[in-house]
Amino acid sequence: MNRRQWFQFGAAAIGALIGLVLAVPGVAYLLSPLLKRRTDDSDFRTLARLGDLVEGQPRSFSIIEEQRDAWVSYPATPVGTVWLVRQPEGASEPVLALSAECPHLACKIKVSGDGKGFLCPCHASFFELDGSRVNRISPRGMDTLEVEPIDPNDPNAEIRVKFHRFRTGTEEKIPLA
Amino acid sequence: MRNRSQFSEWIDARTGLVSRVSGLSEEPVRGGAGLRHVFGSALAGAFLIQLITGLLLMTSYVPSSSHAWGSVWFIEREMMLGWVIRGLHHFGSSAVVILLALHLVQTIVRASYRAPREFNWWLGLIMMFAVLGLALTGYLLPWDQKGYWATRVATNIAGTTPVIGPLAQQVLVGGIEYGNQTLTRLYGLHVGVLPLVIVLALLGHWALARRHGLNGKDRPERTDTYWPSQAFYNLAAIGLVLAILLGVVIYEGGAGLEAPADPTGTDYPARPEWYFLALYQLLNEFESDTEIIGTMVIPGAIVTILFLLPILDRLFPKRLIHFGACALIFGVLGGAGYLMTKALVADWNDAAFILARQEADEQRDRADQLASAHGLPPEGAGYLMARDPLSRGMNLLEANCLSCHAYGGKVRVQMQVAQPSAEDLAAADPSRFADLGEPLSDSVLRALAFALPEDFDAEEITRDASDVTQTTVVLKGRNAGGERVEAELVEGRSHVIVQTEAIQSASDLEGFGTRDWIRGLLEDPSSPKYFGLVPQCSGMTEWKAESQLTPEQLDAVADFFVEYVIPYREGISAAAWELQFEDPENQHPGYEHYMNECANCHFWGLGGADGTGVDAPNLYGWGSDTWTRRMIEEPGARDLYGYLADHEQMPGFEGQLTQEDLDVVIRLLKGDFLPLRASENASAAEPEAAAIAVDAPEQTD
Numbered sequence: 001m002n003r004r005q006w007f008q009f010g011a012a013a014i015g016a017l018i019g020l021v022l023a024v025p026g027v028a029y030l031l032s033p034l035l036k037r038r039t040d041d042s043d044f045r046t047l048a049r050l051g052d053l054v055e056g057q058p059r060s061f062s063i064i065e066e067q068r069d070a071w072v073s074y075p076a077t078p079v080g081t082v083w084l085v086r087q088p089e090g091a092s093e094p095v096l097a098l099s100a101e102c103p104h105l106a107c108k109i110k111v112s113g114d115g116k117g118f119l120c121p122c123h124a125s126f127f128e129l130d131g132s133r134v135n136r137i138s139p140r141g142m143d144t145l146e147v148e149p150i151d152p153n154d155p156n157a158e159i160r161v162k163f164h165r166f167r168t169g170t171e172e173k174i175p176l177a
Numbered sequence: 178m179r180n181r182s183q184f185s186e187w188i189d190a191r192t193g194l195v196s197r198v199s200g201l202s203e204e205p206v207r208g209g210a211g212l213r214h215v216f217g218s219a220l221a222g223a224f225l226i227q228l229i230t231g232l233l234l235m236t237s238y239v240p241s242s243s244h245a246w247g248s249v250w251f252i253e254r255e256m257m258l259g260w261v262i263r264g265l266h267h268f269g270s271s272a273v274v275i276l277l278a279l280h281l282v283q284t285i286v287r288a289s290y291r292a293p294r295e296f297n298w299w300l301g302l303i304m305m306f307a308v309l310g311l312a313l314t315g316y317l318l319p320w321d322q323k324g325y326w327a328t329r330v331a332t333n334i335a336g337t338t339p340v341i342g343p344l345a346q347q348v349l350v351g352g353i354e355y356g357n358q359t360l361t362r363l364y365g366l367h368v369g370v371l372p373l374v375i376v377l378a379l380l381g382h383w384a385l386a387r388r389h390g391l392n393g394k395d396r397p398e399r400t401d402t403y404w405p406s407q408a409f410y411n412l413a414a415i416g417l418v419l420a421i422l423l424g425v426v427i428y429e430g431g432a433g434l435e436a437p438a439d440p441t442g443t444d445y446p447a448r449p450e451w452y453f454l455a456l457y458q459l460l461n462e463f464e465s466d467t468e469i470i471g472t473m474v475i476p477g478a479i480v481t482i483l484f485l486l487p488i489l490d491r492l493f494p495k496r497l498i499h500f501g502a503c504a505l506i507f508g509v510l511g512g513a514g515y516l517m518t519k520a521l522v523a524d525w526n527d528a529a530f531i532l533a534r535q536e537a538d539e540q541r542d543r544a545d546q547l548a549s550a551h552g553l554p555p556e557g558a559g560y561l562m563a564r565d566p567l568s569r570g571m572n573l574l575e576a577n578c579l580s581c582h583a584y585g586g587k588v589r590v591q592m593q594v595a596q597p598s599a600e601d602l603a604a605a606d607p608s609r610f611a612d613l614g615e616p617l618s619d620s621v622l623r624a625l626a627f628a629l630p631e632d633f634d635a636e637e638i639t640r641d642a643s644d645v646t647q648t649t650v651v652l653k654g655r656n657a658g659g660e661r662v663e664a665e666l667v668e669g670r671s672h673v674i675v676q677t678e679a680i681q682s683a684s685d686l687e688g689f690g691t692r693d694w695i696r697g698l699l700e701d702p703s704s705p706k707y708f709g710l711v712p713q714c715s716g717m718t719e720w721k722a723e724s725q726l727t728p729e730q731l732d733a734v735a736d737f738f739v740e741y742v743i744p745y746r747e748g749i750s751a752a753a754w755e756l757q758f759e760d761p762e763n764q765h766p767g768y769e770h771y772m773n774e775c776a777n778c779h780f781w782g783l784g785g786a787d788g789t790g791v792d793a794p795n796l797y798g799w800g801s802d803t804w805t806r807r808m809i810e811e812p813g814a815r816d817l818y819g820y821l822a823d824h825e826q827m828p829g830f831e832g833q834l835t836q837e838d839l840d841v842v843i844r845l846l847k848g849d850f851l852p853l854r855a856s857e858n859a860s861a862a863e864p865e866a867a868a869i870a871v872d873a874p875e876q877t878d
């Protein structure tokens with residue numbers, strides 16, 4: 001190795017080292033939102049009593065939660081909406097809980113005009129009352145949420161639902177961490 | 178020309194870029210490659226590091242007076258390696274300033290300001306001011322205590338400029354008050370205007386440097402080209418700078434962040450970054466009527482001479498001017514070093530500064546703890562401490578209550594620092610404390626004699642030499658008013674810290690409004706924690722002397738308070754409240770004892786008996802926020818302690834405290850706050866005990 005090659009090699013090596021020392025923390029810093037996963041601390045929460053629901057008439061309920069926006073903590077405010085649908089007698093689950101977040105592009109789903117199904121107003125995705133797709137705009141049906149088992153004969157039974165968000169635009173229902 | 182790939186040829190044919198770069202890289206380095214040419218490149222490299230880390234910080238920082246602190250805290254504590262990025266940027270500013278000084282000195286020593294490099298020199302000076310501007314605006318941006326107070330000082334210095342000063346200050350601050358507009362303006366300067374000035378000037382500076390070549394004697398035997406030999410040295414220098422920076426960042430654990438800006442605080446020891454410390458001290462060297470000499474005239478004269486240097490060089494003998502320029506730059510650096518040392522030594526010897534610094538450190542740690550535990554309130558960082566009972570509440574309690582009351586056994590302690598001069602020491606009488614048992618040096622005895630008044634009654638003196646770095650002497654005693662006084666000094670230093678404890682003449686407020694407090698009162702009303710030091714409130718003690726209630730019955734009364742009295746809700750009338758007890762089936766076990774024993778003296782809303790002629794406050798809602806608030810605001814009200822003579826009553830604070838302040842004080846009394854971190858309590862045993870207590874119920878399951 002002559003003097004010139006030695007300098008070439010040294011300059012390249014030091015340059016690469018400098019780049020690395022800046023790039024590693026820089027990339028980690030920018031990717032913080034990916035690297036830091038929030039633990040799933042969502043829990044069942046009471047939304048209504050069984051007697052509040054009438055078969056064939058979905059009702060929406062707000063999910064109220066304290067919110068953390070980076071460094072700011074906000075007091076309890078609505079963070080999401082859940083549609084509760086009373087199922088006919090004899091169904092395995094007396095209540096169906098559907099997230100109001102459209103699996104297409106996360107607009108908010110409302111009850112359609114005739115009250116016989118759901119509609120997402122952004123891109124006209126239609127859903128049945130059980131959340132299944134009517135047209136093929138959304139890649140999957142509405143996302144069902146876990147409901148704590150309840151006694152179908154007790155009108156005072158509390159309906160407790162675990163709220164979750166799911167990735168949009170996929171056929172599969174993938175929970176967001 | 179070396180072999181090029183087809184791709185390079187293709188690019189070169191269209192842009193000429195490859196030829197241009199290789200032309201530059203093949204440029205000969207006059208006098209051979211070497212370390213003496215690295216300063217400019219190292220400076221540019223350090224600036225580039227600032228540019229990169231600065232852009233990264235921009236992705237997370239918010240220039241708002243409510244959220245700047247929170248965003249910086251988030252970068253520092255929550256973002257992956259954010260503390261490294263911010264640390265590099267923070268200490269990188271020091272590197273830029275140091276390299277700038279080296280580059281400037283080298284340029285002057287080599288007389289590179291001479292023709293034909295005048296424009297290079299002027300561009301360099303412009304960049305120097307832009308860099309100093311960046312350094313100044315940079316440390317204001319976190320809007321912590323340091324940034325806030327430094328902004329005030331710096332903009333007020335700008336305000337003393339003759340004629341345009343006040344206007345310039347108002348424009349810079351964005352008004353008269355410091356706030357969002359100040360921060361957005363400074364931010365605009367820091368990330369937009371000043372970097373743009375530097376980048377443009379740097380392009381010109383660099384192009385001119387290429388045009389004129391490096392300044393050095395030709396050495397024909399050395400035929401180095403810029404690439405790779407000089408590039409190697411330059412990169413090595415930048416690498417060294419970065420390595421040192423990284424070392425400092427890791428050693429220091431990042432840049433640090435003071436407590437959020439508190440415009441109402443008075444004792445924050447504001448000091449500028451080290452590179453402005455000399456200017457700060459220069460300011461202190463002048464009285465107020467001549468201050469402008471320190472802030473404007475001297476710095477202005479130096480700057481003017483530097484700008485005129487290439488012109489002076491033509492007007493006067495070159496060697497004379499060169500000698501003068503060298504003398505000036507070394508004089509300025511030497512003077513700056515002297516002033517900086519003087520400022521540091523002054524602070525090191527200034528006990529008041531050290532105490533204020535300690536308090537600022539405690540606030541910094543508390544702010545970090547609060548933010549980690551709960552995040553920031555939506556209103557912003559200013560409310561972080563203002564809503565913390567241990568911070569704001571304790572300050573209010575100390576200022577307003579602890580001259581009579583105690584909190585957790587502590588009364589108000591006034592701290593004073595006696596800083597005797599040499600003459601003071603010579604005049605002091607060393608024999609006053611000479612016969613207290615400890616062998617003390619003459620200077621210690623004189624300092625103590627200076628610090629303590631003649632009528633001080635010494636009781637005990639201790640000399641602690643267990644710490645190898647310093648020996649501490651503590652003298653305890655009482656002053657003429659009977660207050661406990663403690664004087665402390667470190668051998669070798671002349672200042673004495675004198676702490677005077679107020680004399681407790683009222684109850685201990687820790688836990689007021691909780692079950693523990695009422696239960697303790699029922700157990701022993703004559704304890705100094707309750708009414709032992711308040712002879713005018715002897716009623717409870719008299720009751721205790723005759724009461725037959727067992728500890729279990731007292732427990733029941735305390736439980737009754739917790740369940741029915743303290744959770745008082747505004748709007749419910751006493752009569753409606755008492756209806757709860759009409760039904761004997763639902764009666765609380767404590768209610769009966771309460772009615773039999775307490776209601777003889779105490780009013781109880783509408784009910785209760787006051788036929789005995791014994792005076793006592795109305796207990797309806799005792800311990801609730803409403804009751805305690807009234808007790809603070811209007812203790813002399815008829816239903817509270819109005820039965821006492823005026824001079825026996827607690828003074829009322831109506832109109833002196835805001836509702837928010839009353840709330841934090843009441844929360845402090847009730848113990849409703851985030852406890853200090855375990856490590857700061859200095860008792861390692863407690864968390865263990867707590868862990869065992871938590872485990873216990875699981876075992877019984």
